[in-house]
Amino acid sequence: MAEPRLDRDxxxxxxxxxxxxxxxxxxxxxxxxxELDGAAIHAWLEWEMEAMRWRVPAEISRADLERLVEASGxxxxxxxxxxxQVVLAFGIAFALIPLPIFCRNRGIVGxxxxxxxxxx
Numbered sequence: 001m002a003e004p005r006l007d008r009d010x011x012x013x014x015x016x017x018x019x020x021x022x023x024x025x026x027x028x029x030x031x032x033x034x035e036l037d038g039a040a041i042h043a044w045l046e047w048e049m050e051a052m053r054w055r056v057p058a059e060i061s062r063a064d065l066e067r068l069v070e071a072s073g074x075x076x077x078x079x080x081x082x083x084x085q086v087v088l089a090f091g092i093a094f095a096l097i098p099l100p101i102f103c104r105n106r107g108i109v110g111x112x113x114x115x116x117x118x119x120x
Contacts, residue, residue, distance in 0.1 A: 018069075024050055025065055 028040075028047035051058045056068065103114045 018054070021050060021054065021056065022062075022065060022069060025060075025062060029062070 024043070024047045027043040030043075048058050051060075056065070060068070100114070102108050103112075106113045
């Protein structure tokens with residue numbers, strides 16, 4: 001296989017190589033050594049599938065994979081993670097507010113209707 005090009009254009013097909021590939025590479029080539037048990041085979045197959053998906057050579061070294069991930073520029077920042085969690089927290093209200101309304105309606109839940117004391 002051809003040697004991976006690490007000096008690629010940011011808009012190349014590898015622009016979104018996720019950091020999870022590092023963990024998959026570690027598991028596939030990791031602690032097992034020469035042992036070929038079911039977990040090692042599963043880890044290797046999972047690595048090969050994701051490597052093909054992201055168009056990364058399966059034989060790539062750990063150092064080259066690290067450089068490829070760093071060059072891709074895909075790194076979630078802390079503010080982005082905080083904002084995403086706040087947005088998800090607002091979605092909880094859309095589930096929890098209708099829940100007691102539906103649970104006290106005998107037409108919807110039948111005999112499993114909430115008692116008046118438990119319905120707020």
